[in-house]
Amino acid sequence: MDDKIKSVARRALNEADDALSDDELLAELENDPELEKLREARLDQLKREMNRARDLRGRGHGEYAEIHKEEEMVKLMGSEARAVVHFTHPQFARCKILDQHLRVLAPHHFETRFASISVERCPFLAQKFQIRVLPCLLVVGGGQVVDRIVGFEEFGNDDSFSTNALERRLTKSK
Numbered sequence: 001m002d003d004k005i006k007s008v009a010r011r012a013l014n015e016a017d018d019a020l021s022d023d024e025l026l027a028e029l030e031n032d033p034e035l036e037k038l039r040e041a042r043l044d045q046l047k048r049e050m051n052r053a054r055d056l057r058g059r060g061h062g063e064y065a066e067i068h069k070e071e072e073m074v075k076l077m078g079s080e081a082r083a084v085v086h087f088t089h090p091q092f093a094r095c096k097i098l099d100q101h102l103r104v105l106a107p108h109h110f111e112t113r114f115a116s117i118s119v120e121r122c123p124f125l126a127q128k129f130q131i132r133v134l135p136c137l138l139v140v141g142g143g144q145v146v147d148r149i150v151g152f153e154e155f156g157n158d159d160s161f162s163t164n165a166l167e168r169r170l171t172k173s174k
Contacts, residue, residue, distance in 0.1 A: 064099070064106040064114045070122040076115055083140040084170060086116035087131050094152060094159065095135045101163045105170070139173040147173035 067073045077083060086102060088095040099116065106114040119126045119134065129138060129145065139147035154169060155161035 061113055062107050062110050064103045064116070067115050067117045068121060070117070070124055073115070073117045073122055073125060076113065077138075077140050077145075078143045080113045080140065081142060082111060083113040083115065085138045085140060086114075087119050087122070087126065087129075087134065087136040087138070088116050089119055089134050092134050097159055098135045098137070098166075101166045104163045105167055137170075139170065141174070 067076065073085065077085060084102065084105075086095070086098060088099065102114050102116070106112075117125075119131060125131075129136075129148075133151050135151065137149040138145050139149075149169060152158065152161065155165055
């Protein structure tokens, strides 16, 4: 393909006033079979990426969802490649603060599923993961808990920590 571009450029430079117009140069380059193969490969790649994005969106990626049934949460934690799960209690102010941060982060980290569940609705999971202090975030990777954030200790026990601070901390979990 480089040879084709060089050839067209040389022709354009070598010809006098009757040089090819820009449209003619572009038309000649567009007829290149190698360029067509690259264009088709890129279109195929874009189609695959769009299908994957539709699949992720259909599974709740890009939003922060409240899960109401323990069985649904078990399925989510076992099936998602990456997830951030917030175990919460509706009466705890710090859980509401964390909810606000997670709502902001979810659309920016489309590859990760963000969800919450009330500990009142999931006694089995709360016991299994030994959730004793709220709020509690579990970071799940490939069906396994890979990290945990308990309370606001890592944020100086300060309710006014930034969403960026939480994002940096979650990034450490990959």
